[in-house]
Every structure is written in structure tokens, then in C-alpha cells.
Amino acid sequence: MRGNEILPTEQWPQFLPSSAPGQWLPDPLGPGFEYTTLDFGADAEGPLVATVVRYLPRQRFGWLNFKKFKGVVLSVHGWSDYFYNRQLTEFWHAQGYCFYALDLRHHGRSLRAQHELPGYIEDLKALDMELDAAMELVRKAHPGLPVVAQGHSMGGLILSLWIERTHAPIQALVLNAPWLEFQGTAFLRIPINGLMEAVARSNPRRKILATQFDHYWQSLSESAQGQWDLHPIWRPAYAFPSTAGWLHTILEGHAQVAKGLNLSIPILLLTSKESHLSTTYSAVMQHADSVIDVNQTRLRGLKLGSFVTLSQIDGAMHDVFSSAEPARATAYRDLRLWLKMLRD
Template sequence: MLQDMKGSTYSSSGQWPDFTDTTEPGQWVADPLGEGFEYTTLDFGVDDEGPAVGTLVRYKPLGWRTLLPRRYNGVVLSLHGWSDYFYNRELAEFWEARGYHFYALDLRRYGRSLRAEHEIPGYVDDLAVYDEELDASMVLLGAAHPDLPIIAQGHSQGGLILTLWLARTAARVQALVLNAPWLEFQGTAFLRVPMHGILEAIGRNNGRRKLVLPERDHYWHSLSDQGVGEWDIHRLWRPRYAFQPTTAWMKTILDGHALVAKGLDLSQPILVLSSNASHLSTNYSPIMQNSDSVIDVQQTRLRAIKLGSFVTLSQIPGAMHDVFTSAEPTRAAAYRDLALWLKMFQRKR
């Protein structure tokens, strides 16, 4: 059993089901994350991989304080990264404490949206496919909170997905918070361009072809309480070895990186949080507890300033890849910077 910020206990992920149940349309049910969390299924029928569903999670804290009248400032829609899902109670509690309704989306073939029929978790051959989940989430949020501004929040691959979605749609999002967004291929664009050509050639006839890459568990080791981290994470939804990438998936990621490199001209205020250093290695090192072991943060900051005209960069010394999973006091520094930026956003409105 673990404790949340208020000291109440909730079940560990070892007691969670491998696959969550699909809800009826409009039905919210208790989420495995515990007290105050509910989820609903977004059903898009069946695609080539099986059931095409997304899952929207919401946080509705319980207790006597919820009975008092309260003015909310807005709504947050949070999006996870690659081989990932929403599990951070503390993040939901942060937003709620500042007067924001909190929602998180598990994309199709991720987390709560993963089904036994799915042979390739996380598979997609075009990031624009996720427009269905994002658009449907926006409809639900708009109906539930019609007069409140919406902030989109994305981590790693989720940050890339959100920026591209906003660049090609007219989504009613007033601000964007990016947590170590994956905006460029590791290394530089000099590696991305030839890599794109190779993937296009080998995946032309079979985009589902899996890339044979070394299996590495260093990020899981730094994150999980089963390693040296402090987070209780699901064995299938955030596995020790990340989902195996395919040629089509990697190609659409590189296509997205190329678009970011050209500039997206987003009009929303954007906050980009990242560690102050990267440590990219094939083997675990204690240094990874105090640095980004997944993306190149220098390249991320260079690409971030091309997202739009109002971009704020926050460097968090000693942060991990997901800055909000870093150890204290680093995690507190990330929340401090987010709170300061949030005050600026609210004044600007």
C-alpha cells in the first residue's frame, strides 16, 4: 500500500487488473488508481489492431471540502509518453489544489486502453490517428466545463502529439505545458534524416515490422519502486522493457520531429520543463536519478523555441526524464516553476 499527499492509502498496481473493463457510453466508474479517480471509455469501434478505445481519467477529490462552493480557474487535459500511462496522483492533486479540474487520457493501446487482443502495444502508423481521442476528450471537457479555459499538458511523446494536434486543428486549448517533450530524434537532425529514409525503405510493405533494438531497462530501473525509484507502476502498462517500436511508428515520430524543426507557429502560451542535463547510456547509472536518460535536453530546448511565439523554458537541475517523478527536492522545484508560470498565465487572461 502507498500513501497520497494527504496520507490516505490506496492499492498498489500489483493489485490492478491487467486490462480494465470497457464502460458504457457516458458511464464513469472507479479507477484502479484509487480514491477520487474515475474513468470512462472512449470507443471508436475496431481498427486493424483490434478494439480502438481511449480512456479518460478524471480526479474528483472526496471529503467535506468538496461540499463547499468553489470557483474553478480552468481544466487540465494530461497526456502520457511512449510505453506509459497516467499514474501520478500527486500531479492531479497539484492541479486540483490550484483550482483546475484534472483529466488524463490514456491513448489507444496504452495503459487502461490496452486490451488482450492488441498484439503491438502503442502501435500507430500516423500520430494524427490520436486526433480521435483528443477531439472526443475535448468534447467531453467542453460539455462538463463550458466556460472554463483548457490547458493541455504532455510528457515526452505526449508533448509531441499535443503540439502537432494543436498545429493542425482549431482545438479550444488556451495554454500548453510540456514536460520533457520529445521534439527531436536523439542526437540531431543529421541522424533523423538518414534514419527516416531507412525506415521508409524497410517498412514500405510492412509498417508493423518490429525494429530489432537492444532491450534496455535503465529508465524503468530509475523510475520504479521495484528498482531504485519511488513510483508504483503497472507491469504491463509501464513495463520494464519499453514497448517494441515498429517501422511505421518510428517513421511517424520522425515526421513529427521534422515538422517541429520547421516551426509550428502555435499561438498559445507554452511552458517547457526539462532537466538541466542528459545522460544517454545503454546501462543504468546512478547519474540517471538526476538527469534525463531518454531525450537530449539541449536539442529539446532548441526545438522548443520553434513551437510558437510565447515559449517559456524551465530548466530543473537534477530532474529525471519525467520531471514530476524526480526525487525531492527536485520535484518540488518543478512544481514551483509550474505554479509561477500558471500565475503568469492567469494574469495574462
Template sequence: MKEQIILGSDSWPDYLTTTPAGEWTQDLLGPGFEQQTLDFGMDDEGPAIATLVRYRPIGFRKRLGRKAEGVVLSVHGWSDYFYNRELAAFWHSRGYHFYAIDLRRHGRSLREEHQLPGYVDDLATFDQDLDAALKVLRAEHPRLPVVAQGHSTGGLILSLWLARTSPEIKALVLNSPWLEFQGTAFLRIPIHGLMDAITRTNPRRKLMGPEFDHYWQSLSTHAHGEWDVHRLWRPRLAFPNTAGWLKTIFEGHALVAKGLELDVPILVMTSDKTRIGTSYSPEMQHCDSVLDVQQTRLRAGKLGSFVTLCEVPGAMHDVFTSAEPARATAYRDLALWLRMISSARA
């Protein structure tokens, strides 16, 4: 029987209240979901907090017991947050304790004082969020291996975090990771130089350009999608791009292009085709309408020495939000890969 959902996101507040340190409270996703604030004080943008969400369905200890395979830490993409109940249930069904983090100035971690949602001028800023989340996971599950999972920009952030800090992570699952700028380094390099010049005087400067809502339309139940997403946390138009943010993204892409030499098993999942346009079309329900999947797969080889490429026919940019049968295929392939690396560890 499926768990009852308390309220749709239309009834959720725009901003949540920071919880006391170490205290888990009921999450807005409903029964089985809890959240905890990771509070880092203040930074230049206001309250510096992240939010950790965990999945603990009724009877979860009995279901997992001593057979727990590990723990998962999931990281969302740009202009995004954790909302996928089905993803949490999948990992739980495979014997994993599931956690997801809303990074600072994203989703549950947004506060009214934040003038630039999602903004950082150095992706290494997120190391503090991820280190704190990992500390909680280690305290609650000290003997279990940790798998990190990241979507889009979250995949880039996780990959760079592993390369910089070498946390004790046993495997990395990347769902359409953003590893290169719109398919080519030829555009990234000159634009990076321009962003570098702007950042020296005003890293928070908003970049003017066309705004598109086609991905939101393919995702949201208010348009053509299947997912109830929050109006502010997964907005129709993406968070404003700034010079400082784009510069640090380009720097991350350059590091990937040089090679990260990660020494963990890595699964890179993408759609089988790309359809990037300026307006919505029904075809976008069955392809990646955000990134060039071929360039993503090419850059994936620069992540480490043990990279598995998984192409999911008919998948969207987030393969786990795709329409069926693509979504079932994505879960099937992830389950097969998990079984493979578990056998290898044994």
C-alpha cells in the same frame, strides 16, 4: 490527510473492461479517481478505445466552487500511462479540474487483442482520442479554459494536434517533450528514409535493436525509483518499436523543425542535464536519461512565439517523478508560470 490507496499496481489486472458510453467508474488509483472509456469501435489493431481519468476528491465542488481556474488534460509518453496522483492533486490545489487520458493501446486502453502495444503508423490517429476527450471536458466545464499537458512523446502528440486542428486550448505545458530524434536531425533524416522504405511493405515490422531498462530502474519502486508502476502499462522494457511508428515519429519531428507556429503560451520543462547510457547508474536519478535536454530546448523555439523554457536542476526525464528537491522545484515553477499567464489573461 493523504487519501488512502486501495491496492498497489501488482494487484491490478493486465487488461480492463470497456465501460458503457458516458459512464464514469471507480479507477484503480483509488479514492477520488474515476475513469471512462472512449470507444471508437474497431481499427486494424483491434478495439479502438481511449480511457479518460478524472480527479474528483471528496468535497471537490466545495474546494473549487466558483473559483475554478480551468481544466487540465494530461497526456502520457511512450510505453506509459497516467499514474501520478500527486500531479492531479497539484492541479486541483491550483484550482483546476484535472483529467488525464490513456491513449489507444496504452495503459488502461490496452486489450488482450492488441498485438503491438502503443502502435500507430500516423500520429494523427490520436486526434480522435484527444478530440473525444476535449468534448467530454467541454460538456462538463463549458465555460472554463483548457490547459493541455504532455510528457515526452505525449508532448509531441499534443503539439502536432494543436497545429493540425486548432482546438480551443488556452495554454500548453510540455514536460521533457520529444521534439527531435535523440538530439540530432542528422541521424533522423537518413533513418526516416529507411523507415519509409520498410513501411511501404510492412509498417508493423518490429525493429531489432538493443533494449535498455535504465529509465524503468530510475522510476519503479521495484528498482531505484519512487513510483508504483504497472508491470504491463509501464513495462521494464519499452513497447516494441515498429517501422510505421518510428516513421510517423520522425515525420512529427520534421514538422516541429519547420516550425508549428502555435499561438498559445507554452511552457517547456526539462532537466538541467542529460545522462544517456546503456545501463543504470545512480546519476540517472538526477538527470534526463532518455532525451538530450539541450536539443529539446533548442527545438522548443520552433513551437510558437510565446515559449517559456524552465530548467529544473536534478530532474529526471519526467520532471514530476523526480526525487526531491527537484520535484518540488518543478511544481513551484509550474505554479509561477500559471500565475503569470493568468495575470496576462486578466
């Protein structure tokens, strides 16, 4: 979304420079936003970095006093995506939370010119490295404050599995249309995963040839039918190329969720009320999820843990917090009520 304090993305650089260790640089999202890079050396794609963005608004008499906050949020984006939602940040800030977002390796601010396969990952467990590092950064900056994790789409899957696997000290989990099953059905997932496993063993970087759709980008971008100013490389019209290794590890994650996780923390799962999956763009996609099957997602969500709250947002699209009004306001209302429950 455009605003007086937000630079349009056409003025953003294609690739952001890395910071020195511990250095925070002004983020192009605008005043109050800074970023720092987490350097992990290199991988087959080139420089291996992740990027943490924080919201640190100036107050009238200097920087914000962190001691006044109730908690911290660590947010993770979805596939072919990055953190861009300033309004979501300001919501959390108003609720009394410090806000941090992680742009994963090969995504968004962590993309580098050498990366031939943006978004590439062949094992979700490898992301523990940057999630652990971001968590350590947050806890050192805010000792004693509880941390709420927030994930959209693929980020919701990644966070759920990470918390289960590592027992990360997360107080609660907010899932915004998490990608918990392959297009809503295990009947396709199981045979496709078998094929991808065989291909990934020999060449995990092999691209999967499939028809590409720009439906979601059309519903999101102000350059099409949406309301958001999106970086053309970090959130492209067509998703990053799928590879055998990436698809195999995603499907393995879906299989773990289908078997059931054992998360004991409170979970809020928000989705649109309905999906509209089609090979052609329709105006209906402005008010429905055009990416995942929300009914199957809610069923899978109930297998994440023992304390799951479901919120169905009438008129929302895939990213409920990027939906048009009044759906967006409803999503914020439900999140606010759930946070009040946590505090009570």
C-alpha cells in the same frame, strides 16, 4: 508512489473493462479517480478504445462544485506509459483546475488482451480522433472554462502537433520533457526516417530490432531504484516494441517541429538541467534525463511558437514531476509561478 488511499499496482487488473457510453467507473488509482472509455470500434490490433481519467474528490458535504474552478487540465502521457501520478493531479486541483488525463489507444487503461503490439500507431494524425473526443467531453462537462494541455515526452510531441493541425481551443500548453527530436540530432533522424518510410510502405507493423534498455524504468520504479508504484504491463521495464510505422510517424513529427510550428499560446517547457545517455544504467540517471537530449529539446522547443518559457530543473530525470526531491518541488514551483503569470 504508495499511500494509504492508493492500491499497489500488483492488485490492479491487467486490463480494465470498458465503460458504457457516458459511464464513469472507479479507477484503481484510488479514491477520487474515475475513468470512462471512448469506443472507436476496432482496428488491426482489436478493440480501439481510449480512456479518460478524471479526478473528482469528495468534499465534506458531497461532490466538488465545478463552478469554483479556474480551468481544466487535459494531460497526455508518453511512450509505453500511462497516467499514474496522483501527486501531479493534486497539485493541479490545489491550483484551482479540474484534472483529466487521457490514456491513448493501445496504452495503459486502453490496452486489451487482443493487442499484439502495445502502443502501436502508424500515423499521429489518427490520434486526433481520441484527442478531439476527450476535448469535447471536457468542454461539455465544464463549459466556459479554459483548457490547459499537458504532455510528457511523446505526449508533448503529440499535443503540439495536434494543436497546430486542428487549432484546438487550448489556452496554454505545459510540456514535460517533450520528445521533439530523435535522440537530439537531425543527422540520425533524416537517414533513419528515409529507411523507415520505405519499410512502413510495405509493412508498417514490422518490428524494429534494436537493443533494449531499462534505464528509465530503473530510475522510476520502486521495484528498482525509483519511488513509483508502476503497473508491470502498462509501464513495462522495457519499452513497447518499436515498429516501422510508429517510428516513421514519430520522425515525421520531429521533422515538422524542426521546420517550426506556429503556436500562439503560452508554452512552458520543463526539462532536466542535463542528460545522461548511456548503454548502461548509472546512479546519475536518478538526477538526469536518460531518454532525450535536453539541450536539443530546448532548442527545438523555441521553434514551437512565439511565447515559450524554458524551465531547467537541476537534478530532475526524464519525467520532471516524477523526479526525487528537491527537483520535483522545483518543478512544481516553476509551474506554479508560470500559472500565476497566466492569470495575471
